[in-house]
């Protein structure tokens with residue numbers, strides 16, 4: 001009986017320890033620290049997650065030169081996602097399907113050696129969570145990261161050759177031991193906490209920090225206005241590709257009723273005023289996407305643009321709100337012949353309304369196929385939009 005009692009007791013303890021760990025972790029995750037808002041937060045760093053592990057992402061120009069010194073990177077690498085974790089786990093568990101009980105047990109319960117994992121990117125990613133920091137906080141987070149690198153007698157970082165998962169990531173020897181009390185996520189959390197940035201009291205999870213820093217009621221500030229006669233036609237196919245790269249809402253003019261411009265504003269009860277007010281109130285970047293119909297924008301799109309005249313007479317307030325917003329244009333034809341002056345009406349309209357014209361692309365779909373050239377144009381267009389957006393944000397500061 002005594003043995004049976006001991007076994008039951010043992011089983012209860014084995015079950016209770018992880019339950020207690022999770023409970024305490026959850027409580028500490030929901031206690032925020034460094035709550036006070038700073039007024040001079042004018043620099044951006046980011047959090048990225050692979051669904052389990054967080055990394056701190058710093059733009060190349062915000063990284064301390066002593067961190068960059070000895071790192072493997074090229075001119076194209078503009079953002080560095082930096083994580084810290086268990087050596088064995090990193091090297092032997094590139095995906096969750098590679099997870100073994102042995103690796104997980106050793107990482108969690110024994111004090112094990114660690115690595116810094118750096119993934120390099122040329123642009124920001126949609127799913128990163130932005131954190132606004134001031135120069136003092138940025139200096140501290142740089143120092144925290146720097147002090148996590150193991151360096152040799154010559155003060156050089158130690159790169160593990162050919163151990164990255166892909167072409168854009170690498171591992172470096174790190175300081176500190178991994179355990180269930182110091183995990184990759186708690187490393188990120190401690191970095192923020194020590195730098196005076198809002199963080200959790202302590203957390204082994206990724207969601208605590210993401211929850212704190214994800215913008216409240218964050219809504220999408222970009223919209224594509226689709227002006228094709230076919231809701232799921234070629235123009236829409238291209239729009240979908242753009243939306244895979246960048247978050248946009250979509251307004252399909254084919255599905256709403258917008259009458260022609262009328263000098264007596266006889267059409268003011270149709271859908272136009274509702275839509276243009278929504279656009280003016282909710283979005284910063286407006287991308288017009290039109291098929292090429294008879295060497296020009298589609299009739300649906302032209303009618304929409306004509307109706308902006310309503311905003312100069314009966315809806316002036318909305319017209320004023322368009323000032324300072326950003327515009328870009330996509331044209332979709334049947335071949336790569338861009339019609340001379342195709343984009344001029346858009347550019348001039350932007351100028352007239354006081355909008356900032358980011359640029360345009362011409363794409364085409366032949367035999368229902370998106371060619372490599374069109375794919376590349378879309379990628380470049382997305383890059384242009386992102387860069388133009390970040391320049392506008394900076395110049396508005």
Ligand SMILES: Cc1cc2nc3c(=O)[nH]c(=O)nc-3n(C[C@H](O)[C@H](O)[C@H](O)COP(=O)(O)O)c2cc1C
Nearest residue numbers: 228230233234235291292293294295332333334335
């Ligand atoms: C009424 C009409 C006029 C067109 N005119 C042109 C044209 O002038 N130049 C061109 O390259 N393609 C022209 N096209 C082809 C379309 O631009 C092309 O098929 C486009 O990808 C269609 O996009 P959608 O499916 O969104 O309508 C025309 C198509 C239609 C229906």
